[in-house]
Amino acid sequence: MPMSTHDHHSEASKNLAFIRETMESASSFTAVSGLGTVAVGCVGLLAAWIAWPYGTETPLGVWIPAAFLALASAGIGNWVKAKRLDVPMWTGSFRKMAWGIVPALLAGGALTLVLTREGASHLLPGTWLSLYGAGVAAAGTFSVRALRWMGLVFLGLGVLALFRPDWGLVLLAVGFGGVHIVSGIFIARSHGG
Amino acid sequence: MAVDPKVDSLDQLIHERRRLGIVSALAANESLTFGELKAVLKTTDGNLSVHARKLEDAGYVKVSKGFEDRRPRTEYSLTDKGRRALEQYLAKMESIVNSTRDALER
Numbered sequence: 001m002p003m004s005t006h007d008h009h010s011e012a013s014k015n016l017a018f019i020r021e022t023m024e025s026a027s028s029f030t031a032v033s034g035l036g037t038v039a040v041g042c043v044g045l046l047a048a049w050i051a052w053p054y055g056t057e058t059p060l061g062v063w064i065p066a067a068f069l070a071l072a073s074a075g076i077g078n079w080v081k082a083k084r085l086d087v088p089m090w091t092g093s094f095r096k097m098a099w100g101i102v103p104a105l106l107a108g109g110a111l112t113l114v115l116t117r118e119g120a121s122h123l124l125p126g127t128w129l130s131l132y133g134a135g136v137a138a139a140g141t142f143s144v145r146a147l148r149w150m151g152l153v154f155l156g157l158g159v160l161a162l163f164r165p166d167w168g169l170v171l172l173a174v175g176f177g178g179v180h181i182v183s184g185i186f187i188a189r190s191h192g193g
Numbered sequence: 194m195a196v197d198p199k200v201d202s203l204d205q206l207i208h209e210r211r212r213l214g215i216v217s218a219l220a221a222n223e224s225l226t227f228g229e230l231k232a233v234l235k236t237t238d239g240n241l242s243v244h245a246r247k248l249e250d251a252g253y254v255k256v257s258k259g260f261e262d263r264r265p266r267t268e269y270s271l272t273d274k275g276r277r278a279l280e281q282y283l284a285k286m287e288s289i290v291n292s293t294r295d296a297l298e299r
Contacts, residue, residue, distance in 0.1 A: 018214070023217050026233045
């Protein structure tokens with residue numbers, strides 16, 4: 001049976017939508033591994049659980065090793081993803097992302113030393129969350145939209161933690177644990193693993 | 194109802210869904226590796242190879258093979274001919290949509 005004008009119209013619209021969706025998903029391809037981000041979230045939750053008895057003290061002996069473990073998990077995740085997709089890991093956009101996030105992390109490191117020395121460790125959760133959020137949002141400019149939103153959520157949690165240091169540990173668990181896990185699952189599903 | 198002549202003259206090579214996917218994905222990037230294309234289009238090795246080969250034979254897609262860290266690496270990019278073909282295809286799809294809209298508004 002020949003197709004009617006209406007059928008052609010709906011097929012043409014579907015084809016246009018398909019082209020648009022394919023172009024979007026191809027250009028929003030990210031080197032950031034969703035599964036690696038989920039692993040970072042698990043490290044975050046584990047650290048929060050170990051730090052729980054310390055309350056607002058924010059023990060560096062727990063959080064600093066956790067940060068390195070998280071960095072290693074993210075690195076391995078990205079490496080595995082790059083290998084699987086057969087792309088070089090150190091691409092232009094990855095380099096730009098590194099330039100977006102590293103300065104914020106360095107500032108976070110310096111502030112951690114100073115705040116601890118001044119006896120203000122209750123401000124560490126807010127400082128970490130907001131600086132990490134600022135870094136991720138900046139890095140996200142060169143990657144998928146999900147990363148930019150993840151950065152802004154961290155920034156929001158950080159600001160909240162600065163105003164309510166008594167919620168610091170819970171917000172650390174929500175941010176470094178929960179937000180990483182949710183964003184990681186989303187990235188893994190929508191952006192190639 | 195008669196078939197619209199515009200539909201008859203469609204480029205069948207990229208009208209096929211998987212090939213349209215390959216061309217669209219490449220239009221959004223300078224180049225994509227085999228693995229990236231496979232992930233974007235959610236397809237199998239065999240399927241992608243067959244359709245990419247057809248596009249390559251038609252001169253729509255350029256394939257470059259090389260090595261990275263001693264592993265083979267296949268990279269695809271859209272040729273000028275391929276880009277023009279996609280543009281023409283898009284123009285035809287748009288004109289079908291617009292002509293139906295005009296008919297509905299009349």
